[in-house]
Amino acid sequence: MEKSGYVIEVEHLTKRFGNFTAVDDISFDVRRGEIFGFLGANGAGKTTAMRMLTGLSFPTSGKGRVAGFDIWTQSELIKKHIGYMSQKFALYGDLTVNDNMELFAGIYGVPKAEARSRIDLLLDRLSLMPEKNSPVKDLPQGWKQKLAFSVAIIHRPEIVFLDEPTGGVDPAARRQFWELIYEAVDEGITAFVTTHYMDEAEYCNRISMMVDGRIDALDSPHALKEKYGASSVAEVFDILARGAERSE
């Protein structure tokens, strides 16, 4: 759609709350079809940055385009072209699996017939077909998360923002969850993931590390490990985070 191969382009993005600079002059690009890991300690400014990218708040200064739309003037268009999965489980427990999927297909304006076939496809892929009419609250946690992800991509967004999507699930379920992300990426969706789990960061094509509102490092996991002489992403993170002044 756009000229460049980037779905997110950010230049000198800054967000201040009074004297506090939550996001301090960050610039980065996300390529179409990649899994981009957005890492940082709590309070490093990840959430604030993500809110600006998803059209929830305006930056104090800087420029940015998401899915080809300007974050200053076209936030409504951005919202139509992105998917979002929050760290809290945000589907409606009292509604059925099918109701939840229909609801979000409806909210994102997916045409009825189209929605039906996509829902069936997704249910099939998650092998949730037999649970189609059970309330979501009765599903095991790992399934809920997979369902939430499927709902987030039901309108085939260009980018899906995943805010700590695997919090509170066991390693096996996390592994399965990442397989879903890979499948979505194979279909051309770009994934923008924040996570606490450093092993998950290894699955990303590229990762950025935020410290004190700045992006201190951005590269592929392999390149980062080489640059810092570390054996894992976790080690790289430790080296960078040591310099942090803000912490919880």
Add this chain to the structure above:
Amino acid sequence: MKEFFAFVRKEFLHIFRDRKTLLVLVGLPTVLIVLFGFAISTEIRNVNIGLLSLDDDISVLRLMDKLDRSEYFTYVGRFDSENAVNEAMRRGEIDAALVFPAGFVPAMYGPEGAEVSVLVDATNPNNASMEVMYLSQIIYGYFGEDMQAAAMSAGHSGGGGRITPNLRMLYNPQLKSSYNFVPGIMGLILLLICALMTSVSIVREKETGSMEVLLVSPIKPINIVLAKMIPYFVISCAILVNILLLTIFVLKVPVEGSFFWMILISLIYIILSLGIGMFVSSIVRTQITATLLCGMIFLVPVMMFSGMLYPIESMPVALQWFAQVIPAKWFIEAIRKIMIEGVPVRYVTTEILIMVGLAVLFFTAAVVKFKDRLD
């Protein structure tokens, strides 16, 4: 627009999947109406009455018979001394007694007139004053007729020629207590559903985190809130119809004034209550605070200060002023005037205007607050 309806559908699903809450919503007004209408009636009924009369006068006995036949009193029996009356009252056999002195009937036709004592058990002062009022009315009426008849037959203007008070209870001639509380119940229930349920349902989305997902979606925040109100608006209308049907056909309270205006005023009140709900949801973050806020700030004062239980006129001035700021007070007053007094709508324009003003105020405050929150 399609997005909007997908969302409205979801709100209906929430309500209909939660059968218990739905049952409470529909059942509560029914139970309250029946309870207030029949069980907690403030009118008197089946009051046991005794007689202390030293003469065997036929007109006194006929009076007791007349009292016995009314639904308010039951004639228990005759006592022969004041002590016996006291004893019976202490034992709870009688609640009231009429004491006729010796020579009562002849004295009645004499120039001095006669006296009858009405004794009532005033442990419950409200009941006691009601009983005294009923009894004096019946006694006046009875002897008034008697004396007139006597005067006619004697061919002269009978003895004493005293003025008998003519008490008339306007608007509620049978003194049915059910008249008074119906507008109160309407005010309470509609507020409960519109303000409490709406605010809790909006705040629930904040609490569970689904609001975040909705805000990232293309649906506009204001539409999220409007979509929440539609189902509660529909349910409130259904409940309004239910209350009116119960009132008219079960309690047999007539609607004196314009039906059209009564419905319209109720709709304004429903919208006002939804505005309160929206306002509450915009200033709190958790369901529990929303419940407390709605309960303490809006529901309890409605009970106390809307004139439903206690008349506002008899409160201290400071509290009377406080009562003026309670939205439900204006609704209850307007409905009472139209439904029971049957006055034309021009007499309730103040109430209507205040309600519309409050609705605008709450909605504006809520929208301003809601926009603030977004950033």
